[in-house]
Amino acid sequence: MDTAFIYYKPVTGKSNIGRRNEQSIIANLLDQGENVLIYEPAKTGKKSLLQQTFFNMRISGKQFSAVDFSLLGVRSAEDMLLGFGGAVIRSQATTPDEYESIIRNCLPDTHFVFDPAQYYAHDSVLSMSWELDDNDIRSILCLPWRLAALSGKKIYVILDEFQNITSFDNWEKFLKIFEDVLGTGRGDLCSIVFMGSAVNAMKFIFKEKGFFYRKVNHVSVSDIEAREITDNIVRGFLTTGKVIDRDLMMSVCKRFRNNIWYINHFASICDHLTKGYITDATLQEALDMLISIHEPHFKELVGDLTGFQVSLLRATLDGCKRFSSAEVINKYHLHSSANVRRLKDALCKKEIITFTDNDDPLVLDPLFEYWLRKYFFKMKDE
Numbered sequence: 001m002d003t004a005f006i007y008y009k010p011v012t013g014k015s016n017i018g019r020r021n022e023q024s025i026i027a028n029l030l031d032q033g034e035n036v037l038i039y040e041p042a043k044t045g046k047k048s049l050l051q052q053t054f055f056n057m058r059i060s061g062k063q064f065s066a067v068d069f070s071l072l073g074v075r076s077a078e079d080m081l082l083g084f085g086g087a088v089i090r091s092q093a094t095t096p097d098e099y100e101s102i103i104r105n106c107l108p109d110t111h112f113v114f115d116p117a118q119y120y121a122h123d124s125v126l127s128m129s130w131e132l133d134d135n136d137i138r139s140i141l142c143l144p145w146r147l148a149a150l151s152g153k154k155i156y157v158i159l160d161e162f163q164n165i166t167s168f169d170n171w172e173k174f175l176k177i178f179e180d181v182l183g184t185g186r187g188d189l190c191s192i193v194f195m196g197s198a199v200n201a202m203k204f205i206f207k208e209k210g211f212f213y214r215k216v217n218h219v220s221v222s223d224i225e226a227r228e229i230t231d232n233i234v235r236g237f238l239t240t241g242k243v244i245d246r247d248l249m250m251s252v253c254k255r256f257r258n259n260i261w262y263i264n265h266f267a268s269i270c271d272h273l274t275k276g277y278i279t280d281a282t283l284q285e286a287l288d289m290l291i292s293i294h295e296p297h298f299k300e301l302v303g304d305l306t307g308f309q310v311s312l313l314r315a316t317l318d319g320c321k322r323f324s325s326a327e328v329i330n331k332y333h334l335h336s337s338a339n340v341r342r343l344k345d346a347l348c349k350k351e352i353i354t355f356t357d358n359d360d361p362l363v364l365d366p367l368f369e370y371w372l373r374k375y376f377f378k379m380k381d382e
Contacts, residue, residue, distance in 0.1 A: 004236035005271065007264035010047035012055045017232050017260070018224030019045070023053045026193075029217050030156060031062070033187020037194045037216040039163075039202035041351075041364045043261035046195055049221060050158065064154040067091045067144065071164040077174050078132050080165070081140040085112065086125035091155065092147050099125050106146045110139045134177060141181040148189035158193045163201035175211045182215045192216075199364060200348040224260055226253035233267050237278065240271055244278040252283065257366040266290055291371060298371045301352065308334060312343040314377055316353060316361045317369070323361075 006015050026049070029036050038046050054066055069087040074080045089102050100114040103126065115127035128136075148155045165171050182192065194216060196202040205211050206218070230249040237244050256262040269286040270278050302310070311332040312323065320328050323344065324337040334340050344361075347353045352368075353361050363369040373379045 003268060003271075004239050005233070005264040005268040007261050007268060010045075010051050012048070012052045016048055016052045018228050019049050019052075019222065022049055022219055022221055023056060025219055026050070026053045027057050029219070030057070030191050030193075033191060035182060035187075035192045035194070035212070035216045037202075037206060037212075037218040038221065039194075039196040039199050039206075039218075040221045041199055042197040043259070044221060045224075045260055046197070046221065047160075050193065050195070054156070064156055065091050065148075065151075066156045066158065068158045068160065070160040072161045074164055075167045077137065077168045077170075078128065080168070081132070081137060082124070082126045082128070084159075085140045085143055088143050088147060088155070088157065089125050092151060102147070106143060106150075107139050110136045112136065112140070137174060137177050138181060141178055142185070144190040145185045154188065155190045156193060157190065158195060160195045161197060162194045163196040163198040163205065166201065166205065172209070175205070179212055179215065182212060198351050199354050200351055203354075223258040226250055226258055229253050229258060229260060229263060233263065236267060237271065242271060242274065242276065242278055244270075248278070248280070248283060255287075255366075255370065259366050262290070262367055290367070291375075294367055295371065295375075298368055298376075301350070301368065302372075302376060304350070306346075308339060308343055309346055312340070312347060313352070313363075313372065316363065317373060317377065317379065321360055 026036055026038075030053075038050070040046055057064070067087050069084050071080060074083060085107075089099055093099050093102055096114070096116065096119060099119070103112055103114045111128050111130040111132065113127050113129045114125065118124040118127045144155045144157050165175065168174055194202075194206075194212075206216065227250075230246055230253060233249055233252075234244060234246060252263060252266065256266065266286055269289050270282055273285055274282050305313070311334055315323060315328055315332045315334075320332075322328060323334065323340045328334065329336065329340065334343065344353075344355075348355070351364060353363055355361055363372070
């Protein structure tokens with residue numbers, strides 16, 4: 001049963017707040033046949049944003065099919081294509097005979113087959129009869145456009161955790177084929193939504209390497225306003241007979257940098273700690289409990305850092321921006337400007353920090369940043 005504070009799954013409807021501008025932008029792009037790129041840290045509401053967008057589009061009368069495929073756990077082109085192709089086929093068919101018909105008619109001259117034994121043993125819609133080749137890759141990637149042309153209904157394909165594509169052998173060659181497919185595919189038949197939670201890895205693919213240049217539209221996801229989050233949380237507590245001071249709630253939003261996932265989880269803990277008024281003591285106990293849940297992961301993150309990397313992280317928390325300046329290098333014992341570049345790259349690859357368009361450093365996880373300040377570096381609380 002849903003609670004007043006949902007943090008364990010994407011939400012739509014009254015549980016979804018904020019980001020109406022992004023919903024409108026994504027809907028307009030998809031309606032115009034454009035492809036969309038979204039990358040934000042894990043648990044910042046990407047899936048909720050997209051599901052609410054689709055919900056709004058359906059209410060407005062748009063007819064389409066949505067295919068959601070995650071590359072989480074996918075480490076090879078073959079696994080990706082079999083899973084991706086199977087998801088697309090399942091969006092248009094429901095029986096083994098229909099699966100077999102689609103594969104026979106839409107994937108001719110490929111090494112993809114419908115294998116009844118694999119289907120009944122492993123629920124596999126697609127199987128391979130030989131080693132993967134470039135024609136197989138192109139044919140599967142073109143499949144959503146072919147099926148949309150047959151059905152007369154547009155298909156939106158969500159490729160989640162897309163940064164995992166870089167773990168494939170010859171991943172750049174794979175993406176070049178995908179680029180060609182995207183460049184020739186009709187927007188009135190299919191659009192792709194590329195999503196990823198590894199911010200720096202996604203920047204590497206789409207910005208540094210420049211894949212899908214001018215073929216995708218990056219939509220930045222803004223923070224939900226603290227006032228709107230506070231209103232929502234206060235209403236949630238009222239439904240359970242609890243009261244929280246608005247100023248206290250605003251301070252909670254600041255602590256978590258308006259991260260709605262952390263805030264909902266935090267509020268759910270508070271909800272179970274008291275039967276009435278939520279005090280400062282309740283908030284602190286809830287924060288301690290939330291920290292205890294995530295601390296093993298945080299310890300693992302810092303345990304994998306070198307001394308130089310820890311020093312650069314401390315400089316980031318101290319508000320330093322010009323890491324290569326002689327003053328910062330000397331103060332934090334960073335050795336040299338060349339070493340600073342290596343340290344920045346290392347922390348970005350670990351998805352601990354990122355850099356804004358203005359080259360300002362940012363710790364990606366707000367709770368991890370709080371834990372670093374209070375428990376690791378033992379800095380004075382702000």
